[in-house]
Amino acid sequence: MTTGKDIRKIRARAPLRLGLAGGGTDLSPYCEQFGGAILNVTVGRYAFASILPRDDGRVVFEADDIGEQDVFEEGSPINEGLMLHRAVYKRLIDQFNDGVRIPLTIRTTVDAPAGSGLGSSSALVVALVDGMREVLGAPLGQYDVAHLAWEIERVDVGLSGGRQDQYAAAFGGVNFIEFLANDRVIVNPLRISEAISRELESSIVICFSGRSRQSAAIIDRQTSGLRTASTATLDAMHQLKADAIAMKQALTVGNIDVMADILGRSWKAKQATASGVSTDTIDRLFETAHANGALAGKVSGAGGGGFAFFFVHPEHRFRLIEALNAAGGQASPVQFTPHGSEVWRFR
Structure with a gap:
C-alpha cells in the first residue's frame, strides 16, 4: 500500500488524435454486433498531468486551462468538482490502494478544448490513469490503461462516446484498431515508411x-x-x-x-x-x-x-x-x- 510519504513529482502526458476513418464504429452496440474498425493517428497536442505530493492531508484537483480547483480536506468526502480527476483518483485508490487516500495535488492542462473532436477528454483520463498507476505501482500495461480509462469515463462517469480515443492515447502512432464483442480490442500499429x-x-x-x-x-x-x-x-x-x-x-x-x-x-x-x-x-x-x-x-x-x-x-x-x-x-x-x-x- 502506498502512503504518499516518499512520492516524487510525477508527470504524465497522453497525445490527442485525428480519426482518419471508421469513427463511430467503436460505439455500442455496433462494435459488439458487427465489429468496429478505426484508423487514427496521434498528433503533437497533449493532455498533461502533474501529480505532486502534499504533507497537509489534503487532496487537490486543479485544471489550469479552465481555471477550476477543488480542495478536499483530510477526511472530507471527495464527491464533487472536477469529475474526471475525481473519478480517476477514487477508482485507482480503491482498486490499488485498499481505498486509503493519499494527499496529492493533481494539476492538469489540455492542448485543446473539451468538445474539440481530438479525443481530449479521453487523453486526459489516460494521462491521469497512467500517472496514478506510477504513484501506486499498479501492474497495468497499455491495454489495461486504455480499458480502465474507457471504463472510468464511459461507465463510472457515464459520458457518452466510443472506445478509440483511450486506445489511441495509450498506444500512440498510426493504428488500425479493431473493436470486437466482449470488450476485446486489437491495436494494429501500421508500419509505414x-x-x-x-x-x-x-x-x-x-x-x-x-x-x-x-x-x-x-x-x-x-x-x-x-x-x-x-x-x-x-x-x-x-x-x-x-x-x-x-x-x-x-x-x-x-x-x-x-x-x-x-x-x-x-x-x-x-x-x-x-x-x-x-x-x-x-x-x-x-x-x-x-x-x-x-x-x-x-x-x-x-x-x-x-x-x-x-x-x-x-x-x-x-x-x-x-x-x-x-x-x-x-x-x-x-x-x-x-x-x-x-x-x-x-x-
Missing part, C-alpha cells in the same frame, strides 16, 4: 471551427439509431467501417488522392449517422476549403463543432491555411507523434 508518413503529415491541415456543444447529443442519436436497428444508421456505419479498411490499404502504399476520395465518402456517411453532425459554420469552412485546394475534409470526432481536417497537396497547404483563417477558422499544419502515454518522475 518515413516518406509516406511525412507526405501524409504535410497533406493535412486541421482547423478549429468552434467548441462542440452537441457531440454528446449526436453520439446519443447515433447510439439510438443502432439500438433500434435504423437502416440509415446501420448502412452508414457499415460504410464507415469499409472506409477504414480501404483507407488503411491506401495509406500503406501512400496514395493520398485515394485517401482523400475515401475521406470525402466517409464524411457523407458520417453525416448520415445522426442529425447535427455538420453545422452552418462547418459548411462554410468546407466551402472555403474546397475553393482553396482542399481535396476532401471531415470533422474529427462526433461533429457539431470542434476540429475539422482536410487533405491537400502540400504545395497548396499555405493557401488553404490562409483562406480558412480568413474565413473565421483557426487553421494550422499538424505534426504526428509516434508515442502514446508517457510518464516520468522528477524531483
Whole structure:
C-alpha cells in the first residue's frame, strides 16, 4: 500500500488524435454486433498531468486551462468538482490502494478544448490513469490503461462516446484498431515508411471551427439509431467501417488522392449517422476549403463543432491555411507523434 510519504513529482502526458476513418464504429452496440474498425493517428497536442505530493492531508484537483480547483480536506468526502480527476483518483485508490487516500495535488492542462473532436477528454483520463498507476505501482500495461480509462469515463462517469480515443492515447502512432464483442480490442500499429508518413503529415491541415456543444447529443442519436436497428444508421456505419479498411490499404502504399476520395465518402456517411453532425459554420469552412485546394475534409470526432481536417497537396497547404483563417477558422499544419502515454518522475 502506498502512503504518499516518499512520492516524487510525477508527470504524465497522453497525445490527442485525428480519426482518419471508421469513427463511430467503436460505439455500442455496433462494435459488439458487427465489429468496429478505426484508423487514427496521434498528433503533437497533449493532455498533461502533474501529480505532486502534499504533507497537509489534503487532496487537490486543479485544471489550469479552465481555471477550476477543488480542495478536499483530510477526511472530507471527495464527491464533487472536477469529475474526471475525481473519478480517476477514487477508482485507482480503491482498486490499488485498499481505498486509503493519499494527499496529492493533481494539476492538469489540455492542448485543446473539451468538445474539440481530438479525443481530449479521453487523453486526459489516460494521462491521469497512467500517472496514478506510477504513484501506486499498479501492474497495468497499455491495454489495461486504455480499458480502465474507457471504463472510468464511459461507465463510472457515464459520458457518452466510443472506445478509440483511450486506445489511441495509450498506444500512440498510426493504428488500425479493431473493436470486437466482449470488450476485446486489437491495436494494429501500421508500419509505414518515413516518406509516406511525412507526405501524409504535410497533406493535412486541421482547423478549429468552434467548441462542440452537441457531440454528446449526436453520439446519443447515433447510439439510438443502432439500438433500434435504423437502416440509415446501420448502412452508414457499415460504410464507415469499409472506409477504414480501404483507407488503411491506401495509406500503406501512400496514395493520398485515394485517401482523400475515401475521406470525402466517409464524411457523407458520417453525416448520415445522426442529425447535427455538420453545422452552418462547418459548411462554410468546407466551402472555403474546397475553393482553396482542399481535396476532401471531415470533422474529427462526433461533429457539431470542434476540429475539422482536410487533405491537400502540400504545395497548396499555405493557401488553404490562409483562406480558412480568413474565413473565421483557426487553421494550422499538424505534426504526428509516434508515442502514446508517457510518464516520468522528477524531483
